[in-house]
Amino acid sequence: MAELSLRRAGTRLRTVLPVLLLDWAALSIAIAVTPGLSASTGWDVLAAAVLLALAAAVLRPTLAAFAARLGWAGVVAGWLAIQAVLVYLALSLAPHIQVNGFWPAFWASWIYSVLVSAGMWVVTAGDDSAVLAHLLRTTSKTRREAVPSAVPGVVMIQIDGLSAPLARWAIQAGNLPTLTRWIRSGSHVLAEWHAQLPATTPASQAGLLHGASAHVPAFRWLEKETGRLVVTNHPKDAEYVEQGFTDGRGLLADGGVSLSNVFSGDAPTSLLTMSTVSRKGARRGPTREVSAYLVDPFGLTRSLVLTCGEMVKEVFQARRQRARDIEPRVHRAASYVALRGVTNVLLRDLNLNLAAEHMMRGAPSVYCDFVDYDEIAHHAGPTRAESLASLDGIDWVLGTLEKLAAAAPRPYHLVVLSDHGQSQGATFLQRYGMTLEALVRRLISPEDTELVTAGDAEQWGRVSALLAEVSGERRLVGRLTGSVLRGRDEPAPAAGTDLVVVASGNLGMVYLAREPGRLTLEEIEARHPNLLTGLVSHPGVGFAMVRSRARGAVVLGRDGVRHLADGRVDGADPLAAFGPHAAADLRRHDTLPHVGDIVLNSLLDPATGEVAAFEELVGCHGGLGGWQTRPVLIHPAAWTAAPPLDGADAVHRQLVRWLKDLGQRQRL
Template identity: 85%
Template sequence: MSRWWPGGQARLALPVLLLDWAALGIAIAVTPGLSANTGWDVLLAAVLLAIAAALLRPLFAAFAARLGWAGVVAGWLLTQALLVYLALSVTPNIQVSGFWPAFWASWIYSVLVSAGMWVVTAGDNTAVLAHLLRTTRKSRHAADTTTVPGVVMIQIDGLSAPLARWAIQAGNLPTLTRWIRSGSHKLVEWHAQMPATTPASQAGLLHGASAHVPAFRWLEKQTGRLVVTNHPKDAEYVERGFSDGRGLLADGGVSISNVFSGDAPVSLLTMSTVARKGARRGPSREVSTYLVDPFGLTRSLVLTVGEMVKEVFQARRQRARDIEPRVHREASYVALRGVTNVLLRDLNLNLAAEHMMRGAPVIYCDFVDYDEIAHHAGPTRAESLASLDGIDWVLGKLEQLAAQTPRPYHLVVLSDHGQSQGATFLQRYGMTLEALVRKLMSGDGTDLAGAPENEQWGRVRALLTEVSGEQKAIGKLTKSVLAARDEPPAPSPDDGTELVVIASGNLGMVYLARERRRLTVEEIEARHPNLLTGLVTHPGIGFVMVRSGSRGPIVLGRDGVHHLVDGRIDGSDPLAEFGPHAADDLRRHDTLPHVGDIVLNSLMDAATGEVAAFEELVGCHGGLGGWQTRPMLIHPAHWPGPGSFIGADAVHHQLVHWLKDLGLRAEQ
């Protein structure tokens, strides 16, 4: 053990004991059917409860895991109650009238202890590290010790390089700031090719296959399938199309909370694998331990409620101060923020810690805290920046935990895209993109695309789908929840549907769905002569890309045309404000499968960098403009590599090269 550890543990022992004593005393006092003669009797009960928990909780967790998810849920509900009932029953001078008073008292006690521990341990890592080391002790003892270092890759979803640099220079991210200032790590920026979305970037980062993902959601005109990449079945379908078995994590790696698996043999809370036939149908031991332990799920739930209360306050403060741009933060988002920013973050930390203690060679885990808040509050707003501090805190825990693991670990931090801010298209012009397209087409077609779903619901969907793998009562319950979140069925080219309009941030794609192939600009003009002119001249549209039968892909702007095949520009370049990579990105995007008949990008204000999302998100990504295409990579400074990368595939190849240098990649 490190020298700081025993002292830190002893320093917290007395405050934790006093907290347990007070919480148990309050629980006994307010629960009918329980009573104690003196406070000293309660103190003895608190000590006995701590001893019973240390001895029996690991056995309860192991037993619950054998019973499947239903057993884990029952264990979470009953384990603490059984321990409290046992401790109170054997303590002299404490009267217990039955199990159910102890059951309710156990919940009061757990909530009070969780809230109190948050206050007592604020800024102190000792309690968290003690919990992680305790719950992973068996894995550490069973693992083989090696001097070959492993790699833990943490993805901070949605963090742009400019914002990361600012936060590090300001010292707001203590762990990352220390790494950069000490020279142990280096930050480089890379360019996320369009579409700048998590599925496209992770297809590249984890598989080197970003060219298989044209947007966050898209229509396959040949089959009529509407693909939404945060749906587990769709994520599995997409990964099956590009996986070659040699993804980034193929050689013994672990995928945690990602869209795609990287071909990892161990894949947890990953959308592409949770619904896979033959996948694990019950909970892993580490998940069971987290759920049954009061420092795990119960603590996370208490803090989740706190996060929800904070969201309500922060949303009201935005309205009261009339901060613009802003979007309405719905009640469903309040719950979603609590789940993603506390529950999933804590679970991800526990899962990463478990597999570090097992000696996994490579771990890749996506933390979506910042991306989720930035979508609704804005990428540079105070609450979004505060969420980065929570992820930096996780990095600090992983760094300290690595001192106790059976192998040394290098830590790599990267993002998949950035975010750009701005008032939405609907807010600016009083209509959605789809409404505009229908108006220009004189109202033909029907709305079968459905309202777009927030991308982070996929994290919750992955968690629920993994839980629902067991065909028991809990499985049926969670499957009903999943069904409630499903989007409408995809339109079929044979059912007469004319129009499907799909948005991914400020990237829009229009499909004239009666044809099974992509239409040319000449065919679009012949069928809907007002459509392209109306889109190009609309003030909310920055540019429109279509494919000509004779000239290939062309980009149309209000005052000019950019011919992508030969680079010729007629009039003013419609891509001039969208950065040096815009033409190359669009040239590449035109070649991707299932691209819309019309691809369009919102306006970008050159003075502010603001864009106009086609979804109701104040912070967005998917198209071009602003910081959304400027993610970052932080890696050990002694690892050789270029100063920048173009595209997620290039980052993937560099990561694979580094793994080979470390001896973590089997030669093929």
């Protein structure tokens, strides 16, 4: 026992000593460069650093709890002021340090916090012990208050956009240490599942979380009967769509927690989730643990410093792509620089803190979507170095959660899955000098056609949801996001609009908006005789699906027709290159509500597997072709899965069976 105590004391000393030395150095620099502060010797600064550490340990939890009671405004004020108050107290109490008022201490506190954050990143790079200790410290009261349970919990981490082939390669290469250890040790197994058309997050999450993927025909679509253009990463639209299919028995219904998802899974606790951020009665104030994260220099300030570093890295990597003439590539705008910093650092850190909080509360199930990889892969490419580096960050999160589970009030299993993969390729616009919308306009009648298009706003919805969760006020969100979202929000069709063209990756849908209901092939031909022929003969279009009055759903290609009802092929099969699931996926897609009059899929290059997105994204998903329909499911090896996992609804049923086997499902 004595030997064990000595070993633990030694471990704590090895952890505390480098942090104290870093604090000493950072505080010395802050005092040296801030007018109105001075110290006689370095030993006086060391004494101040020790006092600061003691004051933080004693006072910060109380101050954070008080800030949480004041709501988000109190937390923001606390983030700005609490560290400054602690620094002011420490410097005032330390011997031989001159402090000429509060404001010098305020500015010194920011210099100190930034230096500590940057220094901790250098000192602890690749080591999660400091973050783990911080999470355990900030959730200590929650753990003490939680009721222990022998029923295992499940934490489900969605790595948005990760394909099974890429996951296998990264694990075989050892680039993801946590997942590699799980697979090599035999504790987990990796399975591939098939994402049905459309291969996009809202459709997959409607299936994974609710078993209702058939309610989502694309990332965005037009409801002809109401004239509503639905964009599923807009919170109000996500809420509207979920209300249409929820039955109260989603994946997370029995006490689960939804974090950073599009839909809630009927979770009683739902944070940063598109469909619930504007719901009446939704939580608007921060929790004590989130407040502790935000007001702690190791929390929000650290995340902001690393966010700035991520933005600098993005500028360098984008410039390197241009300098090396790497193709395909897309323009990585200044707005994306900020977006990458938010999604790849700030949102990831916040998700980790929220997941840790609810694990320490003993939540039976947690489902959290990490969008880091998907966002970078859209702009850099799914197999490019910066995209793969983001996977390493999520793997680090998995390792941290695994260690946190050992301190939780119930045992936890970890499940990792994705919602779709990604496919790469130069965009339709890059290849042909025109957008899909322009092509459709030219084929119809440019003089008489008013066009509404919908483009690439996928990940900005995450920022909107984050700000809505923080502010609790939609008008404030509009003011905060207006400048960056202007030009990205899809316009609602005006009365009398002739044509609406929407894109979801390399899946496009064309609506002849003035015509009620879904038009048949015969009706389209009668109204616009050049449209279908012009589309399927274009080299950037792989095929078009329309519904014939006489023959049902048909797939048109340049050299042939596929009849989906009976499988008959006239000429060359337009689906031959798109894999064994293509016909079944299109047959199902044809039955979904609000499908376009014409459904288009881009080309698929047989030599490279590349597609041509109808949006300006070098990595895309939504349609058919490449790895976008091949997501992954990594689960404990002791759990058996019933193949085939064909579609998100099938994965949902499997997840529900596992929860039921663990004793979590209270009502069938």
